[in-house]
Amino acid sequence: MYRILILFALVACSGASPTPTGTTCADPDPITGTTTLTWDNFGHDFMFKYCTNCHSSTLPNSKRNGAPIYHDFDTLLGVLEVPDHIDEQTGWGPKAENNFMPGGGTNNRCPSVAGGSLDEDCPEPTGEERTNLAQWIACERLRSHDGSGSGSAN
Amino acid sequence: MRMASRIGVVIAVGLIASAAHADHHGMAMMGAADEPTEFDASVNLVAASYNTLTEAGDYEGILPSVGWRHDRYGVGASMGLYRIMLNGLDERGIGDLMVHADATVYSHEHTTAGVMMMVSVPTGEEIYGLGMGHPMVMPSLYGTWSAGRVTVNASAGFSRAIAQMEAGHDHGVWPLVEPMNMSEISWGAGCDVALGSGVHGTVRAGGGIPVGLIGHERVIGAARVGWGSGRVDTAVEVQTGLVGDPFTIRGLVETALHF
Numbered sequence: 001m002y003r004i005l006i007l008f009a010l011v012a013c014s015g016a017s018p019t020p021t022g023t024t025c026a027d028p029d030p031i032t033g034t035t036t037l038t039w040d041n042f043g044h045d046f047m048f049k050y051c052t053n054c055h056s057s058t059l060p061n062s063k064r065n066g067a068p069i070y071h072d073f074d075t076l077l078g079v080l081e082v083p084d085h086i087d088e089q090t091g092w093g094p095k096a097e098n099n100f101m102p103g104g105g106t107n108n109r110c111p112s113v114a115g116g117s118l119d120e121d122c123p124e125p126t127g128e129e130r131t132n133l134a135q136w137i138a139c140e141r142l143r144s145h146d147g148s149g150s151g152s153a154n
Numbered sequence: 155m156r157m158a159s160r161i162g163v164v165i166a167v168g169l170i171a172s173a174a175h176a177d178h179h180g181m182a183m184m185g186a187a188d189e190p191t192e193f194d195a196s197v198n199l200v201a202a203s204y205n206t207l208t209e210a211g212d213y214e215g216i217l218p219s220v221g222w223r224h225d226r227y228g229v230g231a232s233m234g235l236y237r238i239m240l241n242g243l244d245e246r247g248i249g250d251l252m253v254h255a256d257a258t259v260y261s262h263e264h265t266t267a268g269v270m271m272m273v274s275v276p277t278g279e280e281i282y283g284l285g286m287g288h289p290m291v292m293p294s295l296y297g298t299w300s301a302g303r304v305t306v307n308a309s310a311g312f313s314r315a316i317a318q319m320e321a322g323h324d325h326g327v328w329p330l331v332e333p334m335n336m337s338e339i340s341w342g343a344g345c346d347v348a349l350g351s352g353v354h355g356t357v358r359a360g361g362g363i364p365v366g367l368i369g370h371e372r373v374i375g376a377a378r379v380g381w382g383s384g385r386v387d388t389a390v391e392v393q394t395g396l397v398g399d400p401f402t403i404r405g406l407v408e409t410a411l412h413f
Binding site: 017060061062063064065066067068069070071104105106 | 207208209210211240241242243245281282287
């Protein structure tokens with residue numbers, strides 16, 4: 001019985017799991033549109049460089065290479081649907097450095113075009129980009145948005 | 155055949171687990187032993203399509219299982235091997251290992267009742283919907299009542315992940331191949347009718363009610379036809395999700411061999 005309990009403890013504790021980065025936004029959010037991370041100056045380019053070949057609202061289910069439905073990052077509003085997931089799987093912060101995405105679940109293979117086959121190694125965000133992602137998410141989720149699906153409001 | 159040889163046959167065919175999943179529970183309960191000591195080896199073939207909150211696709215699997223029963227006590231284990239299409243991603247892998255032990259605590263002319271403890275080990279890949287990602291503990295109670303050709307059975311239990319659960323972190327029921335909540339009351343009820351010549355017809359329902367944290371209620375309905383000859387029992391079952399989105403439709407074919 002003792003060995004069984006040890007086995008269960010090992011299984012339960014093994015493997016890297018999605019972890020909130022603990023990143024917080026400065027209060028007040030010093031948004032300026034030029035010096036602070038926004039969808040327009042950071043989020044859009046990050047998502048279209050690393051994510052939207054699978055995580056896009058334009059892709060049918062059969063072309064998502066496993067990306068969950070409603071996890072679409074081709075618009076700001078799509079990002080704001082699941083900010084915790086993004087932070088926990090890709091962001092770096094004081095409490096965690098998450099490297100699961102991109103490439104998690106596909107052996108680090110990604111499509112080179114939206115909806116394509118897994119034909120190349122996934123582009124890898126730098127540590128700075130992952131840190132910025134967590135910081136942007138932490139602030140962007142607190143901002144008001146106009147519902148247009150693009151751009152940051154104030 | 156000597157007992158050791160029988161065990162060897164079981165191992166050789168790779169039947170390492172009994173039908174011990176939440177929504178297969180009703181099927182497992184129908185296979186009662188006729189002898190004081192009995193080994194069972196079975197294989198379930200499963201195919202399903204699903205369309206959940208965030209995932210859509212289909213899967214097929216083969217689920218070997220073994221069980222041993224002596225008098226009032228039984229143990230068993232099972233593990234599935236799956237191919238799953240997950241939002242366009244084609245993956246293959248094993249599911250969670252399920253082990254269980256049960257004991258009949260009351261047996262009278264028409265009525266039996268017992269307890270079961272089921273535990274899952276997270277051997278399946280969570281990200282592909284093949285595993286829960288956490289060990290699960292699933293104690294339950296079951297009872298049967300028979301009269302003539304009819305047997306009615308029911309079960310109820312509590313399922314709980316051995317893991318820290320965050321409020322508001324909702325992935326729906328999981329894993330895709332055996333959906334359940336991380337904390338839920340699971341239940342099942344069925345009615346079996348002996349149709350003659352070893353043929354049985356069964357209708358049953360089962361499901362889960364989330365407890366505590368966020369979750370999703372689910373109910374499945376199933377119809378089954380089984381037939382037996384000698385040491386071999388075979389059954390075909392069709393299931394459908396009635397509440398929630400455990401799956402759209404799922405078919406099972408089970409063949410069990412009793413030693």
